[in-house]
Amino acid sequence: MRIGHGYDVHRLVPERRLVLCGEVMSYEQGLLGHSDADVAVHALMDAILGALALGDIGHLFPDSDPKYKGADSMKLLAKVIGIMCGNGYALGNADITIIAEKPKLAPYIEKMRVNLANAFNCDISRISVKATTEEGLGLGIAGIGANAVVLLDEIEK
DSSP, rough: OOEEEEEEEEEETSOOOOTTTTEEOOOEEOSSSSSSOHHHHHHHHHHHHTTTOOOOOHHHOOSSGGTTTOHHHHHHHHHHHHHHHTTEEEEEEEEEEEEEEOOGGGGGHHHHHHHOOOOOOSSSGEEEEEEEEEEEEEEEEEEEEEEEEEEEEEEEO
């Protein structure tokens, strides 16, 4: 088995849609980034790549490459999942914590879990998505951050 950790953060700005774990949310601001800036999926991809010792998403999908401008992070995740499987691993479980003061994420958590379970073609019991605030003390005021931890199991041959 392998364990990986990922972390990402993006600033909230007007005139962008807010996407977390592939779920588009009704909110007046979105996350600034070269792609759709899905901070939770970015952290998850970094965790997978870290577990495989393959670097990070900036190496795989550089923001200097115009083909990733506005990219759907769930499509990028599908590529990372392909790399994971191609290296002989399957998802054991994923645990994601999203740090945000606003919006309230509780109404979206189950939809986010379903989106990720579908991406991995796994049972939803392998996907944990949680949300927390920093009680107005930190990053959650101006942006949204996410931590992800994954356990990858070697595929039996």
